[in-house]
Every structure is written in structure tokens, then in C-alpha cells.
Amino acid sequence: MSLYDDAVLVLKDYEDQPELRRLYLDHLADHPDGLWKACRAGHITASALVIDPAGGRVLLTLHRKLRMWLQMGGHCEPGDATLAAAALREATEESGVSGLTLLPGGPVRLDRHPIPAPCHWHLDVQYAVVAPVGAAHAVSDESLDVRWFPYAEVADVADDSVVRLLESARARLAE
16 A cells, blocks of 8 residues: 555544545545655645654644744654554654654644745644653754653743644544
């Protein structure tokens, strides 16, 4: 199965956010290259919120270009077999944490946000990953900093999209 086929299946199975889900599926139907950074109409990205449920905290990255505290994530690459694998790869690369595990149940949210031209949109498929106890992190080339934040402090440092992702991930953890 190709990454494109996996993305379509993942989105068809995703039950929340029906309007945004339809927009993502329509985008892929209209743009066979819609998973790749080269697609100027926008592209699917994969991200993951790194969670330490026992510690009640999340690991965020201070994005080098955007200078915002965000979850780990980014562009799909040709070697990614699935969206989940892309999100896990991005989370591992950007956090420096080994042994991350995907939270079961597929994506926890979708988030469409504008980006500078020539591409105009990121259609982000957002997952959550659980960090092992005592996980050590590192700052990647894409970050200015990587830091743990208690759940209660996320709204003070990150934008609403990260807050919504945290809320959805915590709800998934409680299931």
C-alpha cells in the first residue's frame, strides 16, 4: 500500500471533524501529489504531540522558523509507509526521544493552517505519542529549544491549535 492510499484510508476512518476530513479527502482526490511539499495547493503533514501521562506534561519544540512552541511534526517523506509512521518519525527526530509509542486509535485531530507561499496550506494529521518514563530529549536543527510543559501551562506558551490537540490527546488517554 502506498502512503497516498494509507492517507486516504486513515482519513476515511477518522470519525471527528467531518467538514475538515472531507476537505482533506477532496484535496487528495484533486492532487495526487497532495502529500508532498512540492504541491503548491497545500499538502498533508503529519505531527505528534509527545506526552508524559505519568508526569502530566507534554514536550514542545520552539520551532526555529516560526518561533512558536509547537508539537513535533512536518512533511511526509518518500520512505514513510504510513501517516502514523511519518508522525512517529518526526516526533523522534525533533524530540531526540527514543522509544516513543503511538497512542492507539489513529489521529487525534486534524488542523488546517496557512503557511507562506509558494505552498499555501498545511493539512496536518495530528497524532499523540507517549514518551517512556525518564525520557531524555534533545534539540534538533529544526528547533531553538525543546522543553517539557505541565498540561496547565500549555495555553500560556502555545497557540490554540496545540491546546486543542492536548485536549483531544488527554481525552483519548482517558478512554
